Amino acid sequence: MRRRPLLLTALATLPCPAFAQTARAWAPPTRMIIGYGAGNITDQVARVLLDVIGQRHGWRTAAENLPGAGGMLGANNLIRAPADGSVCGVVAAAALTILPHIQRNPRFDPFPDLQAVTGLAISSSFLAVNAALPVRSLADLVAYARSRPADSPVFYYSPGNATVPHLNLEALSRGLDFPMQHVPYRTSAAGNTDLLANRVQVTMDSFSITLPHIQSGVLRPLAFNGTERHPLLPEVPTMAEAAPGIQLMNAWMAVFFPKATPATTVDRAAADILDAVRSPAFAEKLPIGTSPFALGPAELADRVRSEGARIGRLIADIGLTPD
Structure with a gap:
């Protein structure tokens, strides 16, 4: 009469068969989804990470x-991937903090869908600004713009x-209360051509586009939207110095898993990635104009949440409507 309980007890001590295990033992992701074309800056950064983390952590x-x-x-493909740590993705800030506010039916929400x-x-x-403009500081630009008919x-x-x-630039003009007229182009190259010809006068386009023309003297820098002055142009103040209290955004990119990925997997992957991002090799290999952005899971989630809310308010204030 006692054999059955003893048998069940013995069976309970045996290892579970592999097919019954639902948790995936830690292993690095086998696939990284990059939602941008080959050669795009986000693609370049992702491949620098894979190179460095491959050398440091295998x-x-x-x-x-x-x-x-x-x-x-x-x-969207990332959120539908297996949430077992086998698939991660690199996503740029705009897809997380801007596009959800301007699409009539957003395909995903960063918080319910991504980790x-x-x-x-x-x-x-x-x-x-174009160097022909009679301004040498942000304060000059504000005064000049206000004086224009x-x-x-x-x-x-x-x-x-x-x-x-x-x-x-909308946040800047609204925050400092000075008028500027927006001219949207289909590409940065087209807009930059007109900027160099002084058909438009002001830009905050990407570092790699403006720097060569700043160095040639065709453009004049008024402020740098970084946390510190740029070493190539240390005489140019940061935006925080030139316009205290004005919050602007930067283009950044980060790693995400599907939302239900186990916390232990997230933490282990984050430790490896942060070690790579903080290494000198990572900084040395990044594209020009980019720098390491070492945020852990909680810090990154807070950044997406706060920046997304602020940008949503700005978009509503501008009056941009969903596509």
Whole structure:
């Protein structure tokens, strides 16, 4: 009569068969989804990470480019991937903090759908003007723009509505209460051509686009939207120095897992990635104009939440409507 309980007790001590285990033992992700085309700055940063983390921690993770819809296609594929740590993705800030506010039916929400892992890299930009403009500081630009007649305003360009340069220059003009007229272009190259010809006067486009023309003297930098002055142009003040209290955004990119990925997997991956991001090799290999962005899971989630809320308010204030 006692044999059955003893048998059950003995069976309970045996290892569970492999097919009954639901948790995936720790191993680096085998696939990294990059929602941008090959050669895009986010793609470049992701591949620097894979190179460095492969050398430091033995990751053998295959990169998979899924470009489309400003990074939303890749993010949408990531949220449908297995939540077992086998698939991660690199997503840029705009797909998380801007696009959900300007799409009528957003494909995902960053918080219910994605698990923050770590920051990777951040790109800062210069506020610059055509050197023919009679201004040498942000204060000069504010005064000059206010002095212009309504039919001859100061024009600024961006590579499209609701891009980072557009939103930053709108936030700046509204925060300091001075008028500028937005001219959206389909590409940065087209806008920059008109900037160099002085058909538009102001930009906050990407570092790699403006720096060569600043160095040649065609553009004049007024402020740098970074936490510290840039070593190449140490005489140019930061935006915080030139306009205290004005909050602008930077283009950044970060690593995410599908939302239900186990916390132990997230923490282990974050530790490896942060070690790589903080290494000298990572900083040395980053594209020009980018720097390491070492945020852990909680810090990254807070950044997405606070920045997304602030940008949502700005978009509503500007009056941009969902597509």
